[in-house]
Amino acid sequence: MPSKGKIEVDIVRCKGCELCILACPQDVLALSDTFSASGYYPAYMKNPENCTGCALCAIACPDVAITVWKEERKGDLING
């Protein structure tokens, strides 16, 4: 089954605090093995197929580093 959502992490803003990993109910996220220009290990999608596009990771993110896409379906509430 294709995933219903996807996220993109801005590695310039991400500081690897892991709060998105804590917030994700689907175990999608993990910290990268390579560090960013500012010396942090940014988050990435470890299991992209599980993503539902619920945006909980983006709501928890203190650095507003996450953009979330969701598959459009009829009757869906778009949260903000």
Next chain:
Amino acid sequence: MKIVFEKTNGLTEVPMRYCPGCGHGVAHRLVAEVMEELGVTKRTVAVVPVGCSVFMDEYVNCDGIQGAHGRGPAIATGIKRSKPETVVISYQGDGDLASIGMAETIHSASRSENITIIFINNAIYGMTGGQMAPTTILGMRTTTSPAGRRAEINGFPIPMCELLSSLEGASYLARAALDKPAHIIRAKKYIKKAFETQIKGKGFSMVELLSPCPTDWGMTPKDAVERIRQEMIPRYPLGVFRDWEAEEKAKKEEKAAV
């Protein structure tokens, strides 16, 4: 696919230079999103405090003025009275608002000054290295209370929402936490209501946000949000303490009943 969450235009492109896991980032985002949703970004003035969030005006797309320590509500009063069309917020930490700025806070609330205060409560002085603040909970270890805060020496923590709720002039008071998405969504509702209180001219509004400070608590961001859940929320219960709308409604119903 459709974008369901992206960085709001209320925030600038500058990456925030707070520590990993700091609650200021979430608080800034909520303020910026509320400004954008209400369409008041261009006429908002943020009075930024002394503390880590002194750079807030770099990250949030509104006007800013930096106040002396604790004097945010006094400066906000001046701006609001001379330019009533602006939306004025005073963004303050707990050392700023509950210690050195206690007089300004209480008197602006009792005058029912038409301003909004965003109060970040992380139970310590964050920028200066984690000293004990008036809001430090009992037993909490800080750099100036290494054995934990004791009531007989240091007194009891000050719950600001409860304290201000006894004042007639306080129109909207609420407390939320920034520990998990459900609480963050609720915090945004409170901030929106506080902005609306000011835009409708209903008087003083304040939203207190329990916020993690992983660096000065000596914890990982994960443990810090756990501490908010385990230690801070039981001491500082979440919820709405004063709401002008509910009070007006209750008064009307009372009149109708008589």
